[in-house]
Amino acid sequence: MSDAFALLGKQIDVQISGKKTFKGILTDLSTDILVLFNGKQFLYFPMLHVHRFNLSTEIDNEIKNPMESPMMEDMASISYRKTLMSAKGVFSAIHVAGHIPLHGYITNVFNDYFAFYSPVYKMMYVSLHHLKWLTPYNQNATPYTLSKESFPVNPSDVPMLRSLEDQLKKNAGKLVVFDGGEDPMKIGMLKKAENNLVELKTANGDHVFLKLSHIKTVYMP
Known part of the structure; x- marks a missing residue:
């Protein structure tokens, strides 16, 4: 490069x-x-x-050099995983699926996913393979201008497993929403997760099998 x-x-x-x-x-x-x-x-x-x-062939004169340093300035070498680790506890917007960003905090980073706490959706799991971009906000900013006392940055002490498949296995039997719930076939009772397949039972009782590697976000109401 x-x-x-x-x-x-x-x-x-x-x-x-x-x-x-x-x-x-x-x-x-x-x-x-x-x-x-x-x-x-x-x-x-x-x-x-x-x-x-x-x-750029067309320069935007409104874009000036940054007056502040990026989040990762002290790192000898930047990487995707180190970026996520550095962003833990920093109010950020993440873009995964669709056009609506999710606002909240990265709380943990694992082998193939990270845990993300949103004041709106609470705890979510986000695939490392499907994060399109991350935007950290000012260190003093909080979601929706809520006071820092209104929600915990590290909201859960429940142990999480290293892979997303294992984490889903652990939550078999719970209601789950994949990829924001825009597709009704991605909302249902989590039956099983194994061999890169996730089995759901939808609202009308149908059994649906989803390929785990294509799942972007996981939310459990």
């Missing part, structure tokens, strides 16, 4: 999965994470979802 590093500090265009494009100043880069400053915030893009990036 030696030639790509020549773009550091310059304004670039980035296209990610879904043909969504962003413009900003490239502030950091590694084999698995790209950091962009859009003039207001730092955006962290896992390279898994970056389709292309290039020097």
